[in-house]
Amino acid sequence: AQSVTQLGSHVSVSEGALVLLRCNYSSSVPPYLFWYVQYPNQGLQLLLKYTTGATLVKGINGFEAEFKKSETSFHLTKPSAHMSDAAEYFCAVTGGQGNLIFGKGTKLSVKP
Amino acid sequence: DVKVTQSSRYLVKRTGEKVFLECVQDMDHENMFWYRQDPGLGLRLIYFSYDVKMKEKGDIPEGYSVSREKKERFSLILESASTNQTSMYLCASSLIRWGSVNTGELFFGEGSRLTVL
Numbered sequence: 277a278q279s280v281t282q283l284g285s286h287v288s289v290s291e292g293a294l295v296l297l298r299c300n301y302s303s304s305v306p307p308y309l310f311w312y313v314q315y316p317n318q319g320l321q322l323l324l325k326y327t328t329g330a331t332l333v334k335g336i337n338g339f340e341a342e343f344k345k346s347e348t349s350f351h352l353t354k355p356s357a358h359m360s361d362a363a364e365y366f367c368a369v370t371g372g373q374g375n376l377i378f379g380k381g382t383k384l385s386v387k388p
Numbered sequence: 389d390v391k392v393t394q395s396s397r398y399l400v401k402r403t404g405e406k407v408f409l410e411c412v413q414d415m416d417h418e419n420m421f422w423y424r425q426d427p428g429l430g431l432r433l434i435y436f437s438y439d440v441k442m443k444e445k446g447d448i449p450e451g452y453s454v455s456r457e458k459k460e461r462f463s464l465i466l467e468s469a470s471t472n473q474t475s476m477y478l479c480a481s482s483l484i485r486w487g488s489v490n491t492g493e494l495f496f497g498e499g500s501r502l503t504v505l
Binding site for chain 2: 285310312317318319320321322325366371373374375376377378379380381
């Protein structure tokens with residue numbers, strides 16, 4: 277069965293600092309992996325996805341993630357945080373029936 | 389752009405009321421989903437549908453039912469609302485056909501925040 281674990285329910289960084297949000301997955305089949313962002317009182321928006329091919333995936337707003345099969349990880353990074361990055365971030369893996377299985381989310385705070 | 393529209397952003401209902409949450413997508417997607425989002429629990433799948441009049445239970449279907457009479461519309465029904473159903477409800481759709489690996493993302497609506505008193 278597929279599952280996702282996001283390490284850290286809350287992460288706080290200073291503006292301009294590196295953002296690192298951790299995601300580990302479990303999957304019995306080759307995984308397809310996603311990161312979504314949710315701003316307050318809004319739905320989820322896709323940041324980036326990994327399906328096949330290059331393991332370093334670039335997304336919107338300067339975010340990127342690297343698929344590491346040996347570590348079963350798909351951590352999200354951004355070199356320099358901006359105040360507008362404050363949001364909740366969800367990692368997801370494909371389920372067996374066309375759905376996505378989500379982690380519990382990580383709330384990112386950005387301090388001025 | 390894909391648009392998933394949820395009819396109500398905020399609802400307040402009383403215990404025992406019947407509640408309808410409506411969702412419409414405009415991109416001819418095959419699959420539609422209802423998730424529930426609670427703090428600290430992430431998103432949990434309630435029901436999904438991969439075709440008109442078809443439905444499948446997700447992880448937490450108890451207390452809910454769904455209807456898909458038209459391809460673009462997927463409704464979530466709470467037959468008798470209870471306080472523990474106070475939550476954010478998210479509708480999503482995807483293009484991937486049933487039986488295929490989902491390499492595509494889900495497109496989400498803005499969410500419906502339901503409070504049951």
